Amino acid sequence: MPESRPIAILGGTGPAGTGLALRWARAGEAIIIGSRDSQRAQEAADKIKQKAGNQANISGMENSAACAAADLLVLTVPFEGQATLLKQVKPAIRPGSILIDATVALAAGVGGRASRTLGIWQGSSAQQAAELVPKGVSVAAAFHNLSAELLNGAEALDCDVIVCSDDPEAAKLTRSLASKIPGIRAIDGGKLENARTLEQITALLIGLNIRHKGHAGIRITGLPPEAYR
């Protein structure tokens, strides 16, 4: 993947978005932070640049402009904002784009607990996203189970990223992006429908964090070495 193919992180001013941006910028990727407000996007981009170093290639744009400028899109908004954002940016999404969805439908989004999830008619937030993107745009589900606090730090992570997608090329590209984050091993998790379990795991880990005061992640054990790439 050439450096010239930028990654747009939609709704990327929150902690998960800035954390992924920081890690990918450090790995030499070109990053566009998307936000409803272009000014806010630029401010977030500047902050990440200060942490990542001056050679980092990070800009900020309004979400639709970010979609028009990139064909690798990452969605890190809370679930309650996912459908609205996707409907809004849909006309700007370029044909052949890949959307990497990290959304989790936490009950906290509707006044419930962050350790519980909502039932999604399509099965998962990622499957809802797949319904909302233009035809010919592939969706991959990944990055649900990384601690935003650890992502925004400097140390290697101690986590695996399971990637689910119905498009093998989108899955492969998403795994390669995951592998650029120090400490992370990427695992092919099969079809997009399996995202439902990835999303549930986030709520479980949030519960563990509340109970045990940590930054929980998961590692998958017992697979042959070639499964981790």
Add this chain to the structure above:
Amino acid sequence: MPESRPIAILGGTGPAGTGLALRWARAGEAIIIGSRDSQRAQEAADKIKQKAGNQANISGMENSAACAAADLLVLTVPFEGQATLLKQVKPAIRPGSILIDATVALAAGVGGRASRTLGIWQGSSAQQAAELVPKGVSVAAAFHNLSAELLNGAEALDCDVIVCSDDPEAAKLTRSLASKIPGIRAIDGGKLENARTLEQITALLIGLNIRHKGHAGIRITGLPPEAYR
């Protein structure tokens, strides 16, 4: 926990049951294998004893007799047999017993895929079990995500066991049983309702095993040392 408090593994002649029995027998626990057929239960017990060594304390009984002889019950049957078995043994379950449920409602049980689960009205198989046991019997959910093949082997496992229960004492006892299996760390996963995610994870791991030809398990990273016990 004194050795004299036996563990009855109901429907324990399958690979998950015999694997847990083997590991606990090696740790000095007294084990009763329960089965619909007492003859079959005794044969399974004899086989495990051959692997565990002659000092191992393992017997076999019909399921209701096993319930009457123990107050630590472990359920390792396929989901489609769970309700029938619990209704059948209910009169034999002693007041104050603890039932550890490891059931996962795989779609394979109704002709679907082992990498998918069924929706359970109560939320999870463990919550269905809680509805079916006599009043005063506590249910804990655990041991869903251990490879039966690895359990039946000799090596230490590379997995964590998350334990969910509404009864802190039942949870503590279940964690102590988990910790007796070499390599396993036990983690308090909170209330029984969180079993839904533990059960989903099994289907995800089965999918990974099919895809990558392994014996997948999970480790939880990022929690403070006192969370693992």
